[in-house]
Amino acid sequence: MFTSFLQLIYPRCCLACSQPLLLAEKKICTNCISSLPRPGLFLTSPNWLSNKFGGLIDYQDVHTFFIFSEGARVQKLMHQIKYKGEFELGEFLGAWCGYELSKFPDSMDYDLIIPIPLHQKRLKERGYNQASCIAKGIAQYINAACEDHILIKSTYSNSLIQQNRQDRFTVLASVFDVENINLIQNKHVLIVDDTLTTGATLLAAGEKLLDAGAGKISFLALAALK
Numbered sequence: 001m002f003t004s005f006l007q008l009i010y011p012r013c014c015l016a017c018s019q020p021l022l023l024a025e026k027k028i029c030t031n032c033i034s035s036l037p038r039p040g041l042f043l044t045s046p047n048w049l050s051n052k053f054g055g056l057i058d059y060q061d062v063h064t065f066f067i068f069s070e071g072a073r074v075q076k077l078m079h080q081i082k083y084k085g086e087f088e089l090g091e092f093l094g095a096w097c098g099y100e101l102s103k104f105p106d107s108m109d110y111d112l113i114i115p116i117p118l119h120q121k122r123l124k125e126r127g128y129n130q131a132s133c134i135a136k137g138i139a140q141y142i143n144a145a146c147e148d149h150i151l152i153k154s155t156y157s158n159s160l161i162q163q164n165r166q167d168r169f170t171v172l173a174s175v176f177d178v179e180n181i182n183l184i185q186n187k188h189v190l191i192v193d194d195t196l197t198t199g200a201t202l203l204a205a206g207e208k209l210l211d212a213g214a215g216k217i218s219f220l221a222l223a224a225l226k
């Protein structure tokens with residue numbers, strides 16, 4: 001009763017479409033849950049997503065859970081996760097993604113889930129790493145542990161938005177370090193990030209993990225720009 005009363009005064013809204021949520025709905029409304037653009041997991045290669053990495057690195061799978069487009073609902077969700085303190089939304093969407101991933105037997109092939117790290121300074125500012133929240137959500141449903149102390153971001157770099165593709169590769173190649181390398185030897189690592197645009201960040205992280213001894217790598221972004 002009291003909750004319904006509060007809902008009237010301070011309606012909780014869907015974090016994707018801003019419509020008021022029903023009492024039973026959490027974070028995202030039922031309509032958005034069923035209609036957010038999801039391309040499917042384990043797509044046959046080559047496809048628009050695998051073409052972003054075409055020939056640049058040896059990897060097993062690349063997945064995205066959502067398709068990201070400017071000004072649309074998925075962009076709004078990603079903004080909440082990264083800049084509005086909605087770490088619980090990251091974990092919720094990660095768990096949903098992990099649940100869908102677990103329907104494919106090939107998801108049992110992943111040994112470890114490693115999120116793209118934030119630099120320590122950025123982590124202090126934000127209070128959480130959004131990619132870690134997503135990775136922890138995924139780990140609830142697939143038989144692989146989330147390890148966020150292996151891949152480290154050692155260089156504090158400003159936003160890469162202004163840099164061209166070549167510059168991004170050059171900068172990114174040197175920003176990651178790998179610690180506890182014994183944990184990844186010959187393992188199949190699923191590298192997780194929140195958003196995939198050019199793929200440069202995942203590519204740089206993947207190269208670093210392969211150099212350090214990972215047996216196989218795969219990529220997963222919660223959302224990717226088509």
Ligand SMILES: [Zn+2]
Pocket residue numbers: 014015016017018019028029030031032033
């Ligand atoms: Zn909605």
